[in-house]
Amino acid sequence: MRNNDDAKLRSFLARHDMPPAPASRGEWNRILDAVENEESRSLFARALAFAKGRRMTFVAATAVAALLLAVVNQNLTSQPEAPTASSDDMTELYLADASQYFDESAEAPGDAYLELIDI
């Protein structure tokens, strides 16, 4: 009986369904921008957590976090060696560029204090 009622209600809802407005063409780019912002914010959060884990005062922790972040950023933004003429493969260029943003080894200082992010 209950299953029948559920089926009726589902059917009623399906009959009057209308799809939401489709995603705009720029949605994927906006998501990528948001992810990039998220990455830079999370680096600072990790650095701050690291400093606070050392039982520093808030001001000191913030200062240390900023310092750590600057060091991490320095690592992230340091340019890889320019590709030589023999490494002109565009894939390599792309990967080298991507490594500036995603080099996971650069996250090591804060990893020990990184809390699992609840979804």
Place this chain on the structure above:
Amino acid sequence: MMSKTEAVVSADDRLSTFQSIYEEHGGYVRKTVYWLVHDDAVDDVVQDVFIRVWRNIDRFRNESSLRTWMYRICVNAAHEHFRRSPRVAEETKIHEPELPAHDEDALSMHEVIRKAILRLPAKQKSVFVLFYKQELSLEEVAESLGIPLGTAKSRLFNARNAFIEHLKRNGVDYEKQ
């Protein structure tokens, strides 16, 4: 420690996995979010869903059901939206006027239905949308939301009654439509 090459390949792999998830799941994510929040918040909440996906993408790879995860993220992101904007939640609850009885012509049936769903309390709304709109089984709903089956049943029962009551107040008998 991961070598430079491994790190680069991993980063590239992470990004392409992320894009695949967006392309494959973006459609029903948007549909689910559409039933959970108001129009002006849909884009923001969808974006929030995919930021959460990005944060947890390494954990997804070990999950048997990505879809289950995605639904949970949609619901959490919608809840977070209302938590951050209590004013919106209050307006929905208090200030949204009841439609006068038998005045359903003023709005399309679709709008009446959507309004009835959006007025449900958040926890009931999540269960209702996943069960009736996304047509998940009750077991899948419970798994997606991380709640016991009995709790899912109880919320669905209450949500269903509230939804039908709202329709009746607006002169709609769903069994005759």
